[in-house]
Amino acid sequence: MARTSTAAVHHGAFHPLRVTAVDRLTADAVAVTFAVPPELRETFRYTPGQHIAVRRVANGSEVRRTYSICTPVLGAEGPEAVQVGVRLVDGGEFSTYALKELAVGDVVEVLPPAGRFTLAPRAGSFAAIVGGSGITPVLSMAATLLATRPDARFCLIRSDRTAASTMFLEEVADLKDRWPDRFQLVSVLSREDQQAGLVSGRLDQERLATLLPTLLSVESVDGWFLCGPYGLVQGAEQALRALGVPRGRVHQEIFHVDDGASPAPSRSGPPVHATLTATLDGRSGSWPVEDGETLLDSVLRHRADAPYACKGGVCGTCRAFLVSGEVRMDRNFALEPDEVEAGYVLACQSHPAGEEVELDFDR
Numbered sequence: 001m002a003r004t005s006t007a008a009v010h011h012g013a014f015h016p017l018r019v020t021a022v023d024r025l026t027a028d029a030v031a032v033t034f035a036v037p038p039e040l041r042e043t044f045r046y047t048p049g050q051h052i053a054v055r056r057v058a059n060g061s062e063v064r065r066t067y068s069i070c071t072p073v074l075g076a077e078g079p080e081a082v083q084v085g086v087r088l089v090d091g092g093e094f095s096t097y098a099l100k101e102l103a104v105g106d107v108v109e110v111l112p113p114a115g116r117f118t119l120a121p122r123a124g125s126f127a128a129i130v131g132g133s134g135i136t137p138v139l140s141m142a143a144t145l146l147a148t149r150p151d152a153r154f155c156l157i158r159s160d161r162t163a164a165s166t167m168f169l170e171e172v173a174d175l176k177d178r179w180p181d182r183f184q185l186v187s188v189l190s191r192e193d194q195q196a197g198l199v200s201g202r203l204d205q206e207r208l209a210t211l212l213p214t215l216l217s218v219e220s221v222d223g224w225f226l227c228g229p230y231g232l233v234q235g236a237e238q239a240l241r242a243l244g245v246p247r248g249r250v251h252q253e254i255f256h257v258d259d260g261a262s263p264a265p266s267r268s269g270p271p272v273h274a275t276l277t278a279t280l281d282g283r284s285g286s287w288p289v290e291d292g293e294t295l296l297d298s299v300l301r302h303r304a305d306a307p308y309a310c311k312g313g314v315c316g317t318c319r320a321f322l323v324s325g326e327v328r329m330d331r332n333f334a335l336e337p338d339e340v341e342a343g344y345v346l347a348c349q350s351h352p353a354g355e356e357v358e359l360d361f362d363r
């Protein structure tokens, strides 16, 4: 079956972007800047906190990764460049390439910005708790907010192993210098003693529950942004819940899910012989779903342009609207509770729980 609608979203379309800078941030991290040509500026317009996905084909296999944009949004026009922070991950194919080989002038295939872990500038008080490379999207949020909204404040609590391994140290210090009254910074080093008065050790739930009320008026924070490894984000979320912060004010993005601390995917239930109907960029098709495969893999067998990046339930690139039928999701670190309630699923984590399922990637 095939049908066509007027939508033309091109979710899965990669664009070749030229690298204009590769700046060393720490011994194991770089900031990569891509030029955005004039005809793609609208396509690459982003909200602070969003990420881009990159694709690399090497030795016959394709690797996709998502990286958060670190630069602020300062004009009404779409960006002339986007910059992402890349930290070396053990055995990580793209991060190894980015740190060891990528050079100015190289061309990388990039998906337009996506993701709902965002802070569009508005009046109010905002706070973030981040670990390691979790600073990347939050740097864009804080820098944009402080530069564009004199009626907004931002409190950043960041946790890193050592000062030498801290990404965007200067950029964050610069925010402090420029907006000392509206930007509050607490830096915690887990593997290094700091000078008297500063904080060292691990930022766990107990620590945060004690620390946060001493730093700011917890109940008057309009939005909390948690970003980093699973353990840190989960501990921060529990601390905020214990302090009575409503769930709707807490936004989170997880990095490095496969750290052994995250829950295992659920794979219960008998196999279901199902038919999937999917709409993507205005075109629809129906196909049988093979035993054990995800709905994303089912779509990808027929539509190579289906959007995805991590295939791990983390980035949200594969988000689709469940038009009809039921699905079982293995895990979800990307969708907010209100998105799930509204009927969105992660195609890379979804299996059919009935005989007919219909997904719409265009909504």
Ligand code: FES
Binding pocket: 307, 308, 309, 310, 311, 312, 313, 314, 315, 316, 317, 318, 319, 334, 346, 347, 348, 349
């Ligand atoms: S591809 Fe990343 S959540 Fe599905």
